[in-house]
Amino acid sequence: MSKPLVIVESPTKVKTISKILGSEYIVKSSVGHIRDLPRNTKSIPAEYKDKEIYWGAVKPKDFENIYVIPEDRKKVVKELRDLADKAPEVYLATDDDREGEAIAYHLKEALELKKEPKRIKFNEITEPAVLNAIENPEIIDIGKFKSYEARRTLDRMIGYEISPKLRDLGGAFISTGRVQGPAIRLIVEKEEERLSFVKSKYFEIDATCKTSDIEFLADLKSVKGNKIASSKDFDKNGKKINKDREYITEKDCNQILDILNNGSAKTSKIKETPRSGKPPKPLKTTSLQSSARNNLGFQPRKTMSVAQKLYQEGLITYMRTDSIRLSETAIKASREYISENFTNDHLPSEPNFYGDSKNAQAAHEAIRPSGDSFTEPKELLGKYKEDSDEFKLYSLIFNITVASQMTEAKGITKSIEIEIQDDTFGPIVLGISGTTWTFGGYRDLIKDLSEKSQELPDLKEGDLVNIISSNSEEKFTTPPNRYSSTSLINKLEELGIGRPSTYVSIIESITSVFINSESSLKPRILAIAMINNFMKPYFDLYIDYEFSKLMEDELDKILESKNPEEAKIKFLEESYEKIKKHIEGYENA
């Protein structure tokens, strides 16, 4: 009469899994982590109050962590414990990654399970996947749990050792850690690049040309057989870096304009090259944030909160993921939609596959419309208004997912060169080019909005062209842009710093050190001093851009070790020795 209990992380999953497992099972969620290191001194258990512990959380012997159930998690834990007590069997179906394994272990401890729980994993919620998992239970992977503990303890160690020293210098509103440190460094170094940037002058020349039927604008491409220098041909110090470029002066410029205005030009070369357009990759957290920023003007925080609503409505899959893998279900649904709405040529004979980056944990699939047959955006118009954030974001997710399974676009890029001969400048070559798409492929569903096109004149080699007027523009190279919240998050991901669930909160945790205009993160002087006068001289290791990746390598070793507990202790001992040396260096400076 009592039923087995299945515990997942997200409440939203409960409904779908209940439907699959039926009334024979009770399905509940932990709503994320349920135990952690004590958050502050008040939450340290009384028995440790007068004992020596590190960072308010770790016993010196063997770096054993002290775990507590935070006040606001006690209700959930009690509820789960009561259910577990009555259940003949407990299935821990937390996510299939390091943190998921940790939550499973914490559940086993916090629920005081007498019988070994069954650990089950699935990374898509479909009937076969869930049933298969139930039939093939595993046990909790201690290696994974120990590598989680190493990560958790190291983060506490770094944050709590260095932040107090930093606060002595910088005041109450500044702190650092494995993630915050490099994030602030990125912003500071970008500002320094901008400050030291030397701008360079260059010229752009174009001419309005005319044939019998059409007027068009052509750009100056080369003189004396060399290409005209553009912004790319200077480095950040204003140095000319390309020997085979023509760096034209203002005087050259005026002479060339004169020649153009008085000369007669001839079509010298027409080139047609085939071009293909690749469909977009399926979405993960960072690319969703970028696409929503570029196409809808959403900041990451807004994107995530709208996506959360869509997820809770059951319209999309999980939105915090580092994977662009589409499940078979998703591929089938996309292909079905394509074959029903487009021609056979829009459907590749084999599905398009996209691989994950090396440091992806891939506990969830890509972000896509949910289900085994996708809801078309227009079907949502009863539920959402056309100009609502939900409708716009869902449409974006739908379009990119389906487009990722369509064929390439095919086109021809035609370039026309028009030439004037001159004694001083040799051949003066003007050019115009444009792409005509002969087959739309995925572009018949989504178009690249940034693309502009100009109608090309119908010219043959040797045709004469009249130049009506010409024009020059003085241009300057520009320093690199500051990071936006979106581009900083992309950079952090590239460096393996932070996780999909934390990207938005990383930005918010460091807001005190920059002047926030969201799209342009400018560091306060405090941040610059923190990096240059504190972190770099004394704690350089902890703002190394590779630090997180190196940590991951060490965590992998713990995971694969024969004795993970021992490997964890060794890793933390070595880490502690290192940080103590850095602290000493700082204290004695």
Add this chain to the structure above:
DNA sequence: CAGTGAGCGAGCTTCCGCTTGACTT
């Protein structure tokens, strides 16, 4: 005698990652 300042000790904060929903601006 009243006001000031040095010195002391107690108590607080800080990390990252997993989930929502309640809260404020």
